[in-house]
Amino acid sequence: MIEFYNVYADIDTKIILSNISFRLVKGEFAYIIGPSGAGKSTILRMIYMDLYPKEGMIIIDKYSSAKIKKSDIPYLRRGLGVIFQDFKLLHDRNVFENVAFAMRVTGTKTPEIKRRVFKVLAEVNLSNKRNHYPDELSGGEKQRVAIARAIVNKPFIILADEPTGNLDRANSYEIMEILERINRQGTAILMATHDEHLIKKYPHRMLYIKNGTMVER
Amino acid sequence: MSFWFSLREGIKGLGRAKLASLITISSTSFALFLVGLFINFSVNVNYLIDDFRSRIELEIFLEADIQNQAGIEISKRIAALESVGEVTFISKEEAAKRFEEEFGRSVYDVLDTNPLPSSVIVKMKTGFQTLEHITGLANKIYLIDGVSDIVYQRNFILLITRYINIVYLIGISSGVLLIFIAVVLLYNTIRLTILARSDIIEIMKLVGATKSFVRRPFLIEGFIQGASGAVISGLMLYGLMLLIRKFFYAGLIDSLEIYGSLLLLGTVIGVISSKLSISRYLQEI
Numbered sequence A: 001m002i003e004f005y006n007v008y009a010d011i012d013t014k015i016i017l018s019n020i021s022f023r024l025v026k027g028e029f030a031y032i033i034g035p036s037g038a039g040k041s042t043i044l045r046m047i048y049m050d051l052y053p054k055e056g057m058i059i060i061d062k063y064s065s066a067k068i069k070k071s072d073i074p075y076l077r078r079g080l081g082v083i084f085q086d087f088k089l090l091h092d093r094n095v096f097e098n099v100a101f102a103m104r105v106t107g108t109k110t111p112e113i114k115r116r117v118f119k120v121l122a123e124v125n126l127s128n129k130r131n132h133y134p135d136e137l138s139g140g141e142k143q144r145v146a147i148a149r150a151i152v153n154k155p156f157i158i159l160a161d162e163p164t165g166n167l168d169r170a171n172s173y174e175i176m177e178i179l180e181r182i183n184r185q186g187t188a189i190l191m192a193t194h195d196e197h198l199i200k201k202y203p204h205r206m207l208y209i210k211n212g213t214m215v216e217r
Numbered sequence B: 001m002s003f004w005f006s007l008r009e010g011i012k013g014l015g016r017a018k019l020a021s022l023i024t025i026s027s028t029s030f031a032l033f034l035v036g037l038f039i040n041f042s043v044n045v046n047y048l049i050d051d052f053r054s055r056i057e058l059e060i061f062l063e064a065d066i067q068n069q070a071g072i073e074i075s076k077r078i079a080a081l082e083s084v085g086e087v088t089f090i091s092k093e094e095a096a097k098r099f100e101e102e103f104g105r106s107v108y109d110v111l112d113t114n115p116l117p118s119s120v121i122v123k124m125k126t127g128f129q130t131l132e133h134i135t136g137l138a139n140k141i142y143l144i145d146g147v148s149d150i151v152y153q154r155n156f157i158l159l160i161t162r163y164i165n166i167v168y169l170i171g172i173s174s175g176v177l178l179i180f181i182a183v184v185l186l187y188n189t190i191r192l193t194i195l196a197r198s199d200i201i202e203i204m205k206l207v208g209a210t211k212s213f214v215r216r217p218f219l220i221e222g223f224i225q226g227a228s229g230a231v232i233s234g235l236m237l238y239g240l241m242l243l244i245r246k247f248f249y250a251g252l253i254d255s256l257e258i259y260g261s262l263l264l265l266g267t268v269i270g271v272i273s274s275k276l277s278i279s280r281y282l283q284e285i
Helices: A040-047 A070-077 A095-104 A110-123 A139-151 A169-184 A196-201 B002-016 B018-054 B068-079 B092-103 B107-111 B131-142 B154-195 B198-206 B211-247 B256-284
Strands: A002-011 A014-024 A029-033 A055-060 A080-084 A157-161 A188-193 A205-210 A213-216 B057-062 B084-090 B119-124 B147-151
Touching: A002 A040, A014 A040, A014 A055, A014 A205, A014 A213, A029 A040, A029 A169, A040 A055, A040 A157, A040 A188, A070 A080, A070 B198, A070 B211, A080 A139, A095 A110, A095 A139, A110 A139, A110 A169, A139 A157, A139 A169, A157 A169, A169 A188, A169 A196, B002 B018, B002 B211, B018 B154, B018 B211, B018 B256, B057 B068, B057 B131, B068 B084, B068 B119, B084 B092, B092 B107, B119 B131, B131 B147, B131 B154, B154 B198, B154 B211, B154 B256, B198 B211, B198 B256, B211 B256
Parallel strands: A029 A188, A029 A205, A080 A157, A157 A188
Antiparallel strands: A002 A014, A002 A055, A205 A213, B057 B119, B057 B147, B084 B119
């Protein structure tokens, strides 16, 4: 489902990743771990084709980095859900609209949007906060909105870039529980983190990046 | 569905980046006001030039012994020439009458006889009122038997021709320059509104919006901003025209077409500037 073949990446001519190869199968949960600046986010950006490999090839679902057209990238991204440390919510829209936004841009009809958004808000325990604005929510609640937005289009994988980086321990566990539940329902999770405590509490496959190269632990 | 979403986003976008939208609409109004002023100036100058041109005429004097019937025949031959518009035959008697009207005394009181020749007054057809055509026509008329002299205001025509060219040159270059300034001004201010909403564009792209989908609300915003700017500039221009007519020059021409052109120009410039700004932004990120 996701395959990296001898991938090299650079940003502003600085080599970030060297000869990275790995494979992630359907429904898998894996961590990308490593120190800050190691290239964890770069791997995620390459999966949603915000960056292309300098050398090597990446295959995501039916798309290959060597052949994908720019006009196909939106369609690739509709099959992915992405969440970030800083949530990336729209502050002038309430919770419902933030989640519905991901479906509106794909041209889904309103009754279907309502049905899906209510369902995913219930899954992340935010049904009662659907009319609240992001500034009225706690950090954990904001991240749950971001997760709801990520899963509303039924992606085959969630890419999570340090999703607990801005949260306290209790909220981090809550987010991990939700991600575990989503994973149990068949959605793959690839999560970049450097939180050793979480990795121990929720053990999964680990892809360790150091000095631009990857080793499996 | 997605059109209504884009329309709603476009309208809401104006409110979300209030300051940037306000700056954009103000700049559009100012730029279009200048363009409107230029169009109005051009229309009025054109009207004056046409008025001057319509007064250009050739006075063809016939030989003294030409009788009225022969004079009428000569008039007909002149009227058949390509560049000739209106032709009026002035008989010797008519010339004497005009003399009396002009000088208050009969020509017979002064000279006993009427020495005034019969003549033909020729006005040029529209589009032939240039010195080149007039000289060409005069040369052809000279060849007609019975014509003794042709008088026309060569220097006046030369002056008009020279100034028309300068006015047109200034007019066209000012128009192009003003429209260019309007586009650059709008392009940059619309970029402000886009930068103010980079978060929404980033999220749209992340969740799989196509480039055309991302662009659409901004094009609608550009359309609304351009149209609003055009309406405001139209009101400013209308007010200024009222003042000029009241206090300086009552003959000033003002037409609905000018305001229609402003509205069309405003919306087109708004949409084009938005398209350029958002396309460049999407290429950058």
